[in-house]
Amino acid sequence: MRLSLTTWNINSVRLRIDLVAKFLKSARPEVLCLQETKCIDDAFPLKRFKRLGYEHIALNGQKGYHGVAIVSKIPFESKDIRTFCDKVDSRHISVSFGDKAGIARPLVLHNFYVPAGGDIPDPLVNEKFDHKLRFLDEMTACEPLHPRGEDRHILVGDLNVAPHENDVWSHKQLLKVVSHTPVETEKLKAALEAGEWIDVARDRIPMSEKVYTWWSYRSADWTVGDRGRRLDHIWVSRALKDAVQDFRILRDARSWERPSDHVPVTVTLEV
DNA sequence: ATGGTTGTCCTACAA
Numbered sequence: 001m002r003l004s005l006t007t008w009n010i011n012s013v014r015l016r017i018d019l020v021a022k023f024l025k026s027a028r029p030e031v032l033c034l035q036e037t038k039c040i041d042d043a044f045p046l047k048r049f050k051r052l053g054y055e056h057i058a059l060n061g062q063k064g065y066h067g068v069a070i071v072s073k074i075p076f077e078s079k080d081i082r083t084f085c086d087k088v089d090s091r092h093i094s095v096s097f098g099d100k101a102g103i104a105r106p107l108v109l110h111n112f113y114v115p116a117g118g119d120i121p122d123p124l125v126n127e128k129f130d131h132k133l134r135f136l137d138e139m140t141a142c143e144p145l146h147p148r149g150e151d152r153h154i155l156v157g158d159l160n161v162a163p164h165e166n167d168v169w170s171h172k173q174l175l176k177v178v179s180h181t182p183v184e185t186e187k188l189k190a191a192l193e194a195g196e197w198i199d200v201a202r203d204r205i206p207m208s209e210k211v212y213t214w215w216s217y218r219s220a221d222w223t224v225g226d227r228g229r230r231l232d233h234i235w236v237s238r239a240l241k242d243a244v245q246d247f248r249i250l251r252d253a254r255s256w257e258r259p260s261d262h263v264p265v266t267v268t269l270e271v
Numbered sequence: 272a273t274g275g276t277t278g279t280c281c282t283a284c285a286a
Contacts (some may be wrong), residue, residue, distance in 0.1 A: 011286085012278060036286085038279070064279050065286090116286050128285085160286095217286090218275035261277080261286085 001102065002245070003074075003269045004029040007111070007156035007232055009214075009262035013037040013069070017045050019256055023264055024052050027250070030073050035113040035158045037067035044069065060093040068093045068111050068157070074101035084138045085131055091115070094144075103271060105152055110145065112157030121181045129178060132160070136187035140194045147195060147237035152271070155197060155235040158262060161188040164202065166210045167230035179229055197235035200267050204247045214262045215254055222254055234267045243269040 006029040010016050013034055024032065032054065037044065041059040049057060054071040058079040061067040067090045070076075076095035084091060094110040097103050115135050118128030139145060147153035163185045165171040174180040192199060205211055212228025219227070236244065246268040253263040 015278070036278095065284090118285080216275080217277050220275085258277095 001271050003031070003097075003107075003271045004246075004266060005031040005033070005109070005154065005156070005234075005269070006264045006266040007033045007035070007158075007234060008264040009035040009113070009158040009232060009260060011036045011038070011260040011262070013067075014039055014043065014045060016258070016260060017048055019253070019259070021048065021052060022256070023250070023253065024054065027264070027266060029266055031109070032071045033109070033111040033156050034069045034071070035067070035111070037061050037069050038064060039067060058093055058095050060090040062088075062090040066090045066113055068113050070095050070109065070111055076101070077106070082142070082144075084135050087131075089115075091135075105150070105271075107271060108147075108151070108153045110153070110155045110157075112139075112155065112159060114139075114158065114160045116160050117178045117184070119178060121176060121178050121183075132178075133183065133187060136161075136184070136191055140187070140191040145191070145195050147197075147239070150239045151237050152239050152243075153195075153237040154240065154267075155195070155233075156265075157233065158231055159188060159233045160231050161185060162229040162231055163188045163192075163199075164207060164230075166207060167212070169210070169212070169225065169227040169229070174229075179231060192235065195235070196238055198238060198241050200234045200236055200244055200247050201230065201249075201265075203241070204244070211249070212251075213249055213265050217261050232262055232265045234265060236267070236269075240269060240271075243271055245270050
């Protein structure tokens with residue numbers, strides 16, 4: 001069975017529901033993981049997704065900020081929500097796929113929205129950066145994020161860290177910019193290694209090649225200088241490494257009308 | 272150059 005799965009920080013699902021519909025109609029992934037939905041669950045555009053054929057929906061929203069969702073064409077067995085750093089922020093949701101979807105060996109999917117961390121990369125002065133670092137530490141320590149043996153787990157989301165030199169437009173110029181500071185990149189790599197995850201983008205694309213999924217709104221023309229960062233990630237457990245058939249970043253979506261600053265990132269697996 | 276833009280929801284705040 002082909003399972004295509006997209007992660008996309010949508011920066012308000014209500015404002016951009018037409019862009020989401022446009023994407024789903026053309027790409028038709030089985031599963032879409034959204035971050036920064038920015039609405040309470042009662043305000044989520046459920047009917048629109050159902051009309052598009054995405055009838056199975058798991059929500060963890062909050063008013064105005066953050067918010068994650070998983071919308072799916074195939075049914076899931078169970079849903080789980082975790083909290084981090086003793087906050088009620090909506091930054092995680094997970095589901096598992098199994099018999100109901102015709103999948104014999106279970107698949108567990110985690111969708112994350114890691115704190116952005118504010119502007120100043122010093123945890124002593126900037127509480128938001130401190131929160132981000134503690135959040136990453138908790139991810140590393142979180143036992144359910146340590147798939148072992150034949151466990152088939154997928155972790156996606158806006159992790160708000162660009163871990164490698166070629167995950168940013170200028171390694172040198174971004175070393176003191178939140179998202180690419182050594183303390184963050186080391187903590188993200190620690191989380192990856194603790195779970196023995198495969199970073200699908202870097203498993204498929206040579207380290208020497210620039211790869212971005214986000215371009216700031218704070219420039220008149222996002223294409224000038226191609227000043228992007230790779231903040232959105234898809235990780236799979238080792239048991240799924242050879243199941244990966246395709247990986248793509250829909251860069252074009254950054255040019256759509258009233259776009260999100262992030263673009264959809266899709267993996268296709270043979271499960 | 273130390274700016275710049277966007278979204279939520281009403282005034283700053285988070286990203």
